[in-house]
Amino acid sequence: MSYSTNLALLTKMGLDTFPHRFGRLMLALHAGAGDPPATVRGLAEHLGIPKASVTRGADRLVLTDLATRVPDPKDKRSVVIALTAKGSKLAKQLAA
16 A cells, blocks of 8 residues: 555544554554564564653554553563554555
8 A cells, every 4th residue: 555545544543643653553563563462662672662652652542442452461560552453454454
C-alpha cells in the first residue's frame, strides 16, 4: 500500500498525529516484534525509540481500541501490549 493510503487509514482511526510512529508500532506488534509477548521495553529496543514513545503510542492505540495492555504475568512491573481484532485488521492493511 502507498504511503498516502496508509496515512489515510491511520487518519481515519484518529492516529493522524505522528502517523509513521503508530504505523511502525502497529506493524511491529503485528509481526510479533520485541520479546514475545510484546512489552514496552522489547518494542522500544526493536524499533530503536525511547520507551516513553512506545508508552504514548500504546496509550493512543488502547484509546482507539486498536490494542490492549495487560500486566505481564512473568514480570509485574511490565505490561504486555497486543493488537485487538480491529488493530490486527488495520495492521494487515498497512502491511499490504
